[in-house]
Amino acid sequence: xxxxxTGAFHTGMILxxxxxxxxxxWVVVMSTRSFDDIAAHGxxxxxxxxxxxxxxxxxxxxxxxxxxxxxxxVTVPSVALSLGLAAMAAFAxxxxxxxxxxxxLLLMLAGNxxxxxxxxxxxxxxxELTGLYDTLWALIAVQVGFGLGFYTFVLHGFMRDLPxxxxxxxxxxxxxxxQIFTKVMLPLTRPALAALGALSFTWIFNDLxxxxxxxxxxxxxxxxxxxxxxxxxxxxxxxxxxAGTVIAAVPTVAVFLRFQRHFVSGLALGAVK
Amino acid sequence: MTATIxxxxxxxxxxxxxxxxxxxxxxxxxxxPFAVESVWVFWPAIQGFWFSLTRWDGMTPPTFVGTDNxxxxxGDATFRGALVNTVIWLVLFGGLSVLGGFGMALVLQKExxxxxxxxxxxFTPVVFSLVVTALVWRVFYQPDGIADTLLRxxxxxxxxxxxxxxxxxxxxxxxxxxxxRQIGYVMVLFLAxxxxxxxxxxxxxxxxxANAWQRLRHVTIPQLKGVNAVVLSVIVIDSLxxxxxxxxxxxxxxxxxxxxxxxxxxxxAFQSLRLGxxxxxxxVIFVLALxxxxxxxxxxxxxxxx
Numbered sequence: 001x002x003x004x005x006t007g008a009f010h011t012g013m014i015l016x017x018x019x020x021x022x023x024x025x026w027v028v029v030m031s032t033r034s035f036d037d038i039a040a041h042g043x044x045x046x047x048x049x050x051x052x053x054x055x056x057x058x059x060x061x062x063x064x065x066x067x068x069x070x071x072x073x074v075t076v077p078s079v080a081l082s083l084g085l086a087a088m089a090a091f092a093x094x095x096x097x098x099x100x101x102x103x104x105l106l107l108m109l110a111g112n113x114x115x116x117x118x119x120x121x122x123x124x125x126x127x128e129l130t131g132l133y134d135t136l137w138a139l140i141a142v143q144v145g146f147g148l149g150f151y152t153f154v155l156h157g158f159m160r161d162l163p164x165x166x167x168x169x170x171x172x173x174x175x176x177x178x179q180i181f182t183k184v185m186l187p188l189t190r191p192a193l194a195a196l197g198a199l200s201f202t203w204i205f206n207d208l209x210x211x212x213x214x215x216x217x218x219x220x221x222x223x224x225x226x227x228x229x230x231x232x233x234x235x236x237x238x239x240x241x242x243a244g245t246v247i248a249a250v251p252t253v254a255v256f257l258r259f260q261r262h263f264v265s266g267l268a269l270g271a272v273k
Numbered sequence: 274m275t276a277t278i279x280x281x282x283x284x285x286x287x288x289x290x291x292x293x294x295x296x297x298x299x300x301x302x303x304x305x306p307f308a309v310e311s312v313w314v315f316w317p318a319i320q321g322f323w324f325s326l327t328r329w330d331g332m333t334p335p336t337f338v339g340t341d342n343x344x345x346x347x348g349d350a351t352f353r354g355a356l357v358n359t360v361i362w363l364v365l366f367g368g369l370s371v372l373g374g375f376g377m378a379l380v381l382q383k384e385x386x387x388x389x390x391x392x393x394x395x396f397t398p399v400v401f402s403l404v405v406t407a408l409v410w411r412v413f414y415q416p417d418g419i420a421d422t423l424l425r426x427x428x429x430x431x432x433x434x435x436x437x438x439x440x441x442x443x444x445x446x447x448x449x450x451x452x453x454r455q456i457g458y459v460m461v462l463f464l465a466x467x468x469x470x471x472x473x474x475x476x477x478x479x480x481x482x483a484n485a486w487q488r489l490r491h492v493t494i495p496q497l498k499g500v501n502a503v504v505l506s507v508i509v510i511d512s513l514x515x516x517x518x519x520x521x522x523x524x525x526x527x528x529x530x531x532x533x534x535x536x537x538x539x540x541x542a543f544q545s546l547r548l549g550x551x552x553x554x555x556x557v558i559f560v561l562a563l564x565x566x567x568x569x570x571x572x573x574x575x576x577x578x579x
Contacts (some may be wrong), residue, residue: 014392017391017395023453042417044421083306089303098295101303110308111310114562117514117554117561118318119321120555121324126313144309145313148306177298202400240417241408245405248402248405249400249402267462
């Protein structure tokens with residue numbers, strides 16, 4: 001009876017896993033098929049050809065290289081800046097008696113919970129006003145501003161639970177606020193920073209809405225909107241679109257594989273508190 | 274920097290004195306991030322409310338029209354359709370991802386052989402952007418794509434249709450990939466919650482003769498209250514924000530059949546250039562999010578108090 005149940009469990013889960021991984025594998029396989037193969041047999045058929053020229057087409061003709069560079073130019077500084085600023089705020093709010101600190105913290109979190117739709121038009125107009133519109137700077141600024149609240153909230157919860165003795169010892173040794181922050185608190189907060197870093201990387205890298213709100217020129221677009229444009233450019237070349245899709249997914253998959261443990265714990269951050 | 278050394282102190286009495294004179298550095302630590310968020314979030318949010326009371330094409334200055342935009346919204350059939358679709362989205366996408374995620378968390382909570390692999394499989398799509406997800410599923414829905422091939426294989430050819438181009442099916446054809454991606458995420462949240470439950474509670478219930486269903490009903494679910502609040506907020510906010518997947522699969526079409534409030538707001542703002550009217554739709558989205566979350570929080574708060 002028990003063996004039967006175990007067998008049923010594994011059979012069910014293997015089918016479910018296939019359902020979840022199947023579509024992804026299908027796209028990877030499709031990205032290596034030739035145009036003629038897909039045109040003759042349809043996207044639903046098994047592959048009868050193999051080529052990697054699709055990647056070259058997506059990479060150079062489709063402008064994915066440019067888009068990938070744009071994405072990294074936005075994502076890396078945005079992650080670093082927002083985590084840096086959030087860590088500063090979280091440090092001050094969690095370790096010192098700042099007047100109204102709870103209100104400030106909740107206000108910052110509330111800002112992150114706002115539906116972004118209410119911000120789109122004013123942010124687009126403001127970035128036009130400041131001359132940032134259609135530059136990557138605008139996207140960096142809005143990503144930092146919008147993410148800050150959540151990162152501060154999570155880091156605050158983490159820093160609050162660190163033992164006070166370490167801070168006191170550092171003070172006795174003559175360390176100033178800045179030194180305590182950089183030399184003591186930041187290293188101790190590393191697990192939370194790694195988790196939030198992995199998470200915010202995928203969020204910012206995968207963003208579509210903010211990019212198409214503050215950017216206009218194709219050459220400035222990050223990977224996500226560029227992938228949509230690729231569809232228009234290679235209408236029925238499903239193999240090239242699939243190759244573009246694989247390229248667009250590689251950086252976040254790489255971050256996920258490298259920081260798997262942190263990534264998963266990051267998702268659960270705030271859930272059990 | 275040297276001026277700040279004296280600000281960190283040890284004893285409670287000195288800590289109280291310290292709070293009277295905060296070092297400029299600490300004030301900056303709070304004010305700089307707060308200022309950044311104010312410029313890009315708080316101030317725009319306030320402006321959003323103001324713009325909803327104006328008529329504005331984005332070129333000429335906005336003119337104040339009072340509640341005209343809201344009156345027009347009330348009679349706008351497309352808006353009503355988008356509102357209904359958003360509710361369907363909230364119920365189907367939200368409800369099924371919670372049920373699916375919770376179910377998978379229950380099934381996969383026990384450490385056993387291959388369970389890590391199953392979790393990772395369900396969880397993989399979370400890593401992809403919704404645009405990538407959309408393209409993956411486009412293959413599925415193509416004429417002669419995987420869906421049609423499968424239907425043909427089991428002899429249900431009569432069901433075959435242009436899934437994304439048929440107003441009857443477009444909305445549901447978009448919900449499916451969104452669910453595919455969300456279930457793994459919700460599962461992780463619940464797995465974290467389940468792990469935090471003290472096993473002694475289950476042991477005690479088992480000693481008292483509670484069966485699996487009773488333990489789930491009276492031990493697990495009440496213990497997950499905190500996680501439930503988080504999951505519910507995440508789901509409501511995610512549902513009302515949902516944009517990427519619809520925009521990349523159908524742009525709200527055909528004939529607004531898969532239009533959500535968020536996509537209608539976006540196209541009204543940046544394609545029709547009716548910025549005042551779009552702001553009014555954004556305010557509606559904001560109010561809905563606030564109502565559901567506050568409603569839930571108040572009830573949770575009351576239960577806690579009683």
